[in-house]
Amino acid sequence: MENENHEARNKQVILKNYVIKRFPKESDMEVKTNKIELKLPESCSNNDILVKNLYISCDPYIRNLINDDNNMPAAHRTLVGSPLTGYAVAKVLDSKHTNYKKGDLVWGITRWEEYSLLSSSNSLFKIHHVDVPLSYYTGILGMPGMTAYAGFYEVGSPKKGDRVFISAASGAVGQLVGQFAKLAGCYVVGTASTNQKVHLLKNELGFDQAFNYKEEKDLDLALKRYFPEGIDIYFENVGGKLLDVVLLNMRLHGRIIACGMISQYNLEQSDGVHNLSVIVSKRIRMQGFVVSDFYHLYPKYLEMILPFIKAGKISYVEDIAQGLEAAPGALIGLFTGRNVGKQVIAVARE
Amino acid sequence: MENENHEARNKQVILKNYVIKRFPKESDMEVKTNKIELKLPESCSNNDILVKNLYISCDPYIRNLINDDNNMPAAHRTLVGSPLTGYAVAKVLDSKHTNYKKGDLVWGITRWEEYSLLSSSNSLFKIHHVDVPLSYYTGILGMPGMTAYAGFYEVGSPKKGDRVFISAASGAVGQLVGQFAKLAGCYVVGTASTNQKVHLLKNELGFDQAFNYKEEKDLDLALKRYFPEGIDIYFENVGGKLLDVVLLNMRLHGRIIACGMISQYNLEQSDGVHNLSVIVSKRIRMQGFVVSDFYHLYPKYLEMILPFIKAGKISYVEDIAQGLEAAPGALIGLFTGRNVGKQVIAVARE
The missing domain is CATH 3.40.50.720 (NAD(P)-binding Rossmann-like Domain)
Incomplete structure (x- = not known):
């Protein structure tokens, strides 16, 4: 996948057109393959991080980002021609950010693609507990x-x-x-x-x-x-x-x-x-x-929920689709009730 | 008005029929004159109070009491053939209740009539400050x-x-x-x-x-x-x-x-x-x-509002109709926006 000059294939789920006041269709998105350098250039900004997406989270709120008439801040919207944005579990491949180093596992807002170059790390949480399924960080632990x-x-x-x-x-x-x-x-x-x-x-x-x-x-x-x-x-x-x-x-x-x-x-x-x-x-x-508005409570939540998960006192049902090709259908499925439990898209193994 | 055996005329605003899913009309009510003993009988219950209504308060919520399909507790509803219920400023004429004595001024829930025999006094507040217009106790002070x-x-x-x-x-x-x-x-x-x-x-x-x-x-x-x-x-x-x-x-x-x-x-x-x-x-x-749900705060409210009224820092606009005959029209007027300021009905002088 990686060649000598670090260039790799980067499969992406691209928004083809805005979806306004109607049900979204699979054809509103397309899966395209671009290329990406799997190493941050020397010239890049201090906070840049390059991640490999492992599990992508399929959430109803994403529907509100593919309107063009919404009140969302521009940074949170998806533009036509760009990959969808959303939560994911990812692995840091390269980092200029002092808080993250190569090999770290994180969850937070990335994009619907194999690799994401993130210019701000505000929304990334480091994953410290790996004795639970990693996909849980798109759901019960995310x-x-x-x-x-x-x-x-x-x-x-x-x-x-x-x-x-x-x-x-x-x-x-x-x-x-x-x-x-x-x-x-x-x-x-x-x-x-x-x-x-x-x-x-x-x-x-x-x-x-x-x-x-x-x-x-x-x-x-x-x-x-x-x-x-x-x-x-x-x-x-x-x-x-x-x-x-x-x-x-x-x-x-x-x-x-x-x-x-x-x-x-x-x-x-x-x-x-x-x-x-x-x-x-x-x-x-x-x-x-x-x-x-409540992410400051995340450590407190983890303290509560991890023991419950380990003791089997809380269950979590996931519906895991395989590969980015399945992502458009999985998103549509949320609105027809096709998914049973948390809809996840598995993109890569760690 | 009072004769030797204490019998007096008691003009009342009676509900003629329930008003369901339409605008109320004056003809849904009628003003009738009944008689009342202006002295509590020896046999009456311990908490009974007889009051003379001075100012009656005309409030939009009364509309919800003249439905027959509402969720109100029966005690708060108006039955066909009975006088409307509502807030008023009144003077105690006779009392078996230890908290109220003849001559006390009160505000609370009575009925749309000249005199009301109240069997429970839960909702009556004693009026201690009379250096403001008494009618204010149907509005800014009520x-x-x-x-x-x-x-x-x-x-x-x-x-x-x-x-x-x-x-x-x-x-x-x-x-x-x-x-x-x-x-x-x-x-x-x-x-x-x-x-x-x-x-x-x-x-x-x-x-x-x-x-x-x-x-x-x-x-x-x-x-x-x-x-x-x-x-x-x-x-x-x-x-x-x-x-x-x-x-x-x-x-x-x-x-x-x-x-x-x-x-x-x-x-x-x-x-x-x-x-x-x-x-x-x-x-x-x-x-x-x-x-x-907030009446426990009434003393605190009075402490705040009375100085503001006396210092002229808060104004209060009232729209005072004269006599119970004007009451049905005043109630209807709330829903057409006829009143300018708080709608009051002056029934009697102190």
């Missing part, structure tokens, strides 16, 4: 894990006995929120899009109850069946019509942790939510959050 | 004042320099929120339904800016004109379409204090709100509250 942790504990203010409802419950974040809620002594119900996922929630992930929302004619009745006394905490991953029905089933002083609204990302016109006035009468707090 | 105080300070977490937007800004609550926000060093813009109210906001109540939403073709442009850098705090009194546009103009970490959604109370189908997904990306906290 951004989705921190999302579940910050959302549930910091935003949700859970109490023992709280009745917790989770949408997209078998996803990268939802499956953890449910397990955290069980550990906190809550009653936990999740919803997902297939019976296979429902089985997983009930039999592998310890949810008290789970249901397939696609098989419920009346979501309001379904919620009343599982929450006859109402919902204390709703961990919101989908938005739209489900949120509207959940509002009707919230308890006094309930909390809606707004983590994402995946059902709305691809619509020309987002669904109207009609039942917001219960926010007043039921004293509901609906709060959005973005995980990067 | 429930709406506490609503503004608890909503702005306790729910809103204001900081100096915050950009604050207030809907229904000249109303009983809004006019106070704006003045509190100015005292806290915020930039304050209000919206109201007439040019007269806009003039009041800018020239009497100290708002930095105000506009008539009925004269704006594009509310999004109006908000961008007054908040080129976005809104930190939105004090929400109206809901619906305005909320949808405000969401687009919120700043990162903005707070939406959900006090009421008056625009939605009379609709067959409430407006759909489409822009909720910005709650995630902008880390917005939208929080509903009900003033009764």
